Amino acid sequence: MIGRLNHIAIAVPDLAAAAAKYRDMLGAQVGAVQVLPEHGVNVVFIDTGNTKVELLEPLGEGSPIAGFLNRNPGGGMHHMCFEVPDLTVAVARLTAGGARVLGEPRIGAHGRPVVFLHPKDFDGTLIELEEV
């Protein structure tokens, strides 16, 4: 069912500083800052060739990563996203298996349908599934 690892997302308190470290110290391919008010984050994409790292900084009230950064003020690994061919099929299989899907599918930061799975069902790991 799950296919490629689409990205791993890192929540950071200071996006410009984090992007500079990946660019200057790690020599990574770091993109420009993208402001996504409808998703409550500013994001920088890092292209690793085979997948992406997304650095996320909270934007505005009620950012979906604000709580995480309150608990982890220095930042940390926030979620990982796998591609699936059919989100409806994936959700049906997961709920039949007893996993908790967090809300209804919605359009994610890449313009495609996504859902998130409850981290307590996957060893403390927040998993996003994106229909590709």
Add this chain to the structure above:
Amino acid sequence: MIGRLNHIAIAVPDLAAAAAKYRDMLGAQVGAVQVLPEHGVNVVFIDTGNTKVELLEPLGEGSPIAGFLNRNPGGGMHHMCFEVPDLTVAVARLTAGGARVLGEPRIGAHGRPVVFLHPKDFDGTLIELEEV
């Protein structure tokens, strides 16, 4: 400098249970359990096509993930590993930039030289570099 994301590692309290969830609920390509006493872990590799997810369970006294699981009993994302062509060059650039490299390069779980970088220097994220 950094190239491909070689893997993302998840520390789990029960490797068999975690592997079953990835296989049965997520339909992932899950390998067999590998026992690595010299690294203090049991590991299951998940092939996502473009990269790997490694599920890690502590093995024996002084496992390098025991402390993490004490702090996070349910498990969680532990580190991510990038490939570099030359570990000596990478370490020199990182230390010149002020990043802390944790100890000397050593042979990692894939039989190649690795180092880890201090998570406080990279937004709470433990980064492994592997020479490939």
